[in-house]
Amino acid sequence: MRLSQILISTLREDPADAEIPSHRLLARAGLIVKIAAGVYTYAPLMWRVVQKFAQIVREELNREGANEVMLPIIQPKELWVASGRWDRYVNDGIMFTLKDRKGTEMCLGPTHEEVMTTYVNAQVNSYKQMPVNCYQIQDKFRDEIRPRFGLMRGREFIMMDAYSFDADVAALDAAYQKMRNAYCRIFERCGLDYTVVQADSGAIGGAGSEEFMVIADSGEDSILYCQQSGYAANVEKAASKLPDAPNGGEPKKMERHATPDVKTVAQLQAFFPGWEAGRMAKTLLYHVTWKAKVKVIAVMMRGDLEINEVKLTNTLDALSVRLATDDEIKAATGAETGFAGPVGLRDDVPLIADESLRDRTNLLCGGNESGFHCLNVNLGVDCRMPSFKDLRTARAGEGCPISGHPLQQARGIEVGHIFKLGIKYSKAMSATFMDQQGKPQPFVMGCYGIGVSRTPAAAVEQHHDEKGIVWPASIAPFECVVAMLDPKRDEQVVLAEQIYQKLKAAGVDACLDDRPLSPGAKFKDHELLGFPVQIFVGRRAAEGFTEFLLRRGMQKSEVAVADLTAQVLAALGR
RNA sequence: CGGGCCGUAGCGCAGUCUGGUAGCGCGAUUGGUUUGGGACCAAUAGGCCGUGGGUUCAAAUCCCACCGGCCCGACCA
Structure with missing residues (x-):
């Protein structure tokens, strides 16, 4: 190609609205042009990059026996009602919805589980036809609450999603492993420094999931890893071994102390010299939403640790959680914010606690009354015994759950995510095949996504200098x-x-x-x-x-x- | 959705506080001179100052509303 025949329009100055290197450089090089928030035109040279990357994806997926298909972008609401996801996506505000001439509600596809499941269900009737793995590479639409960073978080973006359909869990495991291998080859071919991390499966649900993270300071995800054991996890999911907190000793009699205006762990440490944060148990009130109800619950955490809201949501099997408002806290505890505690907590407020509080004695807790805290609180004696769960946010420096070495932290850009869905969607949508006994069984599914427009941006994030972009040869224009x-x-x-x-x-x-x-x-x-x-x-x-x-x-x-x-x-x- | 901020030429910005001829740099066009680090000279074109309303003799400038956009947060296959 002759560059005189290609539309190239580099800018002499940085665009005003770009923050991170990939956005700044792609825009300055004229490779992407914004048309609305989170919506971009891909210039000729950028389209070559995207196509080269998409071709790598195709080659590696085809090698594993996956089939490329083209699915509709416009999808009927009824499919999403069938899978049970319409309300959630609409309530979360990320669904672009529209109506056709007849008033039938439709949406622009944010993802394609529903359509693909419907398609395969119609075509595959017998276990003899499996395994099946189909994928598509095309635009997806999500009305992101906050589009940003150029191609990193757009509202219209290009994605590859593959879906595997198998007769049983063992076959799913094999399909998953094949896709995992393909993903590794794909990102290696792009010259990316990436890590595979354990991940929360989030709104999409399912059993196991791993994310492919490109390591970059601008990454939106935080990951913890251990070089000794190879353990790596998204901080949403990560576990760790905790250093012990100071021992509380033999259970003592609870004391109630006036603590006017002392509300935070830091203030309590100053107010009660000798009581370290590790001997405190803070109690946070959460407003929890399930499909059919909402409730305020009390969550206890060791004073020096933080609650992981993703783990909390999963433990409760809830749709969402958020910290209770001051009014909700007052209604639930009778006290102002800052004094909540397990002692005397109303019976209709469920109480759960982090594992770090199991068997701990003589804790410092809120008094459930404005201006009071309790010393020497013993769970199950001075208050109800909470149920213990892993609710803690793991942090760098804590012990790797496998090797015990200190965990290290890095920022990552999620470029791929693979899930073992199981029968979540096939069951909801009555997508079945006939097994060897002639009985209908739901498909055992996996789904596998790659950010096709995001990955080149991630490559720029990792490969640039003060002069501009340094494309890896495999995806260079x-x-x-x-x-x-x-x-x-x-x-x-x-x-x-x-x-x-x-x-x-x-x-x-x-x-x-x-x-x-x-x-x-x-x-x-x-x-x-x-x-x-x-x-x-x-x-x-x-x-x-x-x-x-x-x-x-x-x-x-x-x-x-x-x-x-x-x-x-x-x-x-x- | 909460907090902060911004909409003036294709891009980057000044002018707004203190109302009175709409500006600068880059880019574009034409002609000429150039050709090793975004060349130089000359000329030209290009604006409903986001939109609507209000105040005023007079509004880019003051007031109100709306729209769009950016940043932080919440959110997020």
């Missing part, structure tokens, strides 16, 4: 650019053309920069656009020499034309 510095000089034009043709003949995805720009402008453009290998045909063209630049590291050397193709192939690892 072109592997190599051949630029004539002065298109008015015939020897440069002729030589550049020759080199370009030779590279193409050698199988290099090359482009020719024949634009009538000054040399400086071309240098800047190519630094920003990030072609991995850059060849400049300039003042030494007549002598048969060119300049050879590797974008990563910006190493520049003079190379004779005769050696050029070999050098380019070597630089591309071929």
